Amino acid sequence: MDLKELSRDESRGMTLIVKTISRLIMSFVILFGCFIIIYGHITPGGGFAGGIILTIAYVLLLLAFGGKVAMAKLSNFWASMWDNIGALSFVVIGFLGMTGGYFFLNFLDHGSPGHLVSAGMIPLCNIFIALKVGAALYAIFIGLSVYGRIVTEEEK
Amino acid sequence: MSETIGYIMITVGVLFDVLGCVGLVRLPDVYNRLQAATKCVTLGTCLILFGVAVMGFGSGQNAMAVKSLICAAFVLITSPTGAHALARGSHKAGVPLWQGSVIDQYQEYEETKS
Amino acid sequence: MKAIIQFLIMIALWLLLTWSLQPADVIAGIVISILTVALMGNIFLDKAARLFNPIRLFWGILYIPYLLWYILIANFDVAYRVLNPAMPIRPGIVKIKTCLETEMGKTFLANSITLTPGTLTVDIIGQDLYIHWINVKYDNDIEAQSYEIAGKFERILRRIFE
Amino acid sequence: MSTIMLVFIWALLISAFLCLYRIAMGPTPPDRTVGIDILGTIVVGFCAFMSLYTGKDYYMNIGISWALLSFIGTVALAKFLERRSFDE
Structure with a gap:
């Protein structure tokens, strides 16, 4: 079934009010998570906090619309795949520093302090940490709630 | 001038916050508590944020003011939704109304459905 | 059309959050807005364009x-x-009927009812809303209850969302 | 400046302690959940005070994140109170 029809299903998920408010604020949650990640080197926050906020958007999807919509949006296979991509890219960035001299050398342009382009490769590290943390947390959440629940007597 | 208006708004907001929490302690059952606390604390927090926005615009800190306005809009949208979800969850969990309640048409609907 | 509206809302929110017009910030905002539309485009509200x-x-x-x-x-x-x-206090849960049809209209009516004197939305089923009222005035009179609780918002919300 | 700020912060602390009283003493689980929900909204007010006191705008980021997490937590607890599993 199409994802749009799945999200219209009345019998699944919470009430209409929670669904509509989720539709309204979901895009803002993604935008705010990216804001926290990208400005991680000049304001508090960074990869870990931003990754948690990105995960929160998908967890809200799972809570408000039901498991099938969230799994159609980001399945367990792709969650573990993004987890691996984040971890591997972080290590690759570390090894790219070897071209200039040593491990984790900050080889990019430093820019002027206080602006967005001012820290070389720290924003890149933040982005990959966010991918790693967010995807791993989402995988844990669907592992516990969708696959790991106790089957009751009636469902048998 | 803007500082005075800001302090007045913050004072009223803090007063409403305290009143809402007194209602949370004093009222008899979960629905009445939810009602008093949600109304008062939502308006109280929004007034604090509006006051901070007014003082920020007055003293030239525009980024702080705009962010507090965004935060106020966010609280104003999500707080009643959370209250609705909690009220529905409490009724489904079987919490009875206070014994002085006069009518419960939702209970009648649930009984006719099942 | 819907994607363009969502993109414009997102880029406006980004510019308000960062509060700077330097080229690097604006380029990052455009990239992230496109990413947001690609990720959450089919979850966003269907009839957002008519609100403009x-x-x-x-x-x-x-x-x-x-x-x-x-x-x-x-x-x-x-x-x-x-x-x-x-x-x-004289609490109770009463049932009211609304004439609004769209989901945005019903949602904002329910949230407005939650924030206004003495009422709290408990559940919404089709066109019926179940309201916890802290001071019940009528005994089982659905018309009068609907006018008392929802009438003052429906007048304006019908012009915004219907 | 600092005296009136202290009065505000003590008033907010008193309301937070009233919420904590409801969380500790609530006779049923939904009562405790209401206390948690209200406490989450009060903390946003604290973040606004910190932003005003120090003059830095990034405390409001913490406020927005806190409002978000409080909303998600409330929805999750409400779904738990309905005795349904999270994925349906």
Whole structure:
């Protein structure tokens, strides 16, 4: 079934009010998570906090619309795949520093302090940490709630 | 001038916050508590944020003011939704109304459905 | 059309959050807005474009002070009930009917009811709303209850969302 | 400046302690959940005070994140109170 029809299903998920408010604020949650990640080197926050906020958007999807919509949006296979991509890219960035001299050398342009382009490769590290943390947390959440629940007597 | 208006708004907001929490302690059952606390604390927090926005615009800190306005809009949208979800969850969990309640048409609907 | 509207809303929010117009910030905002539209485009509201009709926008802006005034009355009402030693409450859950059809209209009606004097939305089923009322005035009179609780918002919300 | 700020912060602390009283003493689980929900909204007010006191705008980021997490937590607890599993 199409994802749009799945999200219209009345019998699944919470009430209409929670669904509509989720539709309204979901895009803002993604935008705010990216804001926290990208400005991680000049304001508090960074990869870990931003990754948690990105995960929160998908967890809200799972809570408000039901498991099938969230799994159609980001399945367990792709969650573990993004987890691996984040971890591997972080290590690759570390090894790219070897071209200039040593491990984790900050080889990019430093820019002027206080602006967005001012820290070389720290924003890149933040982005990959966010991918790693967010995807791993989402995988844990669907592992516990969708696959790991106790089957009751009636469902048998 | 803007500082005075800001302090007045913050004072009223803090007063409403305290009143809402007194209602949370004093009222008899979960629905009445939810009602008093949600109304008062939502308006109280929004007034604090509006006051901070007014003082920020007055003293030239525009980024702080705009962010507090965004935060106020966010609280104003999500707080009643959370209250609705909690009220529905409490009724489904079987919490009875206070014994002085006069009518419960939702209970009648649930009984006719099942 | 819907994607363009969502993109414009997102880029406006980004510029408000960062509050700077340097090239690097704006380019990052455009990239992230496109990413947001690609990720959450089919979850976003269906009829968002019609809200930018000038007549609807005018009534929407007018609705904000109207709602804030009723929230202020609600707070003084709660303060009176909480601080009075006798606690004059007469609670109950009543059923009302609404004439709004769209999901945005019903959602904003329910949230406005939650924030205004003495009422709290418990559940919504089709066109029926179940309201916890702290001071029940009528005995099982659905028409009068609907007019008392929802009438003052439906007048304006019908012009915004229907 | 600092005296009136202290009065505000003590008033907010008193309301937070009233919420904590409801969380500790609530006779049923939904009562405790209401206390948690209200406490989450009060903390946003604290973040606004910190932003005003120090003059830095990034405390409001913490406020927005806190409002978000409080909303998600409330929805999750409400779904738990309905005795349904999270994925349906």
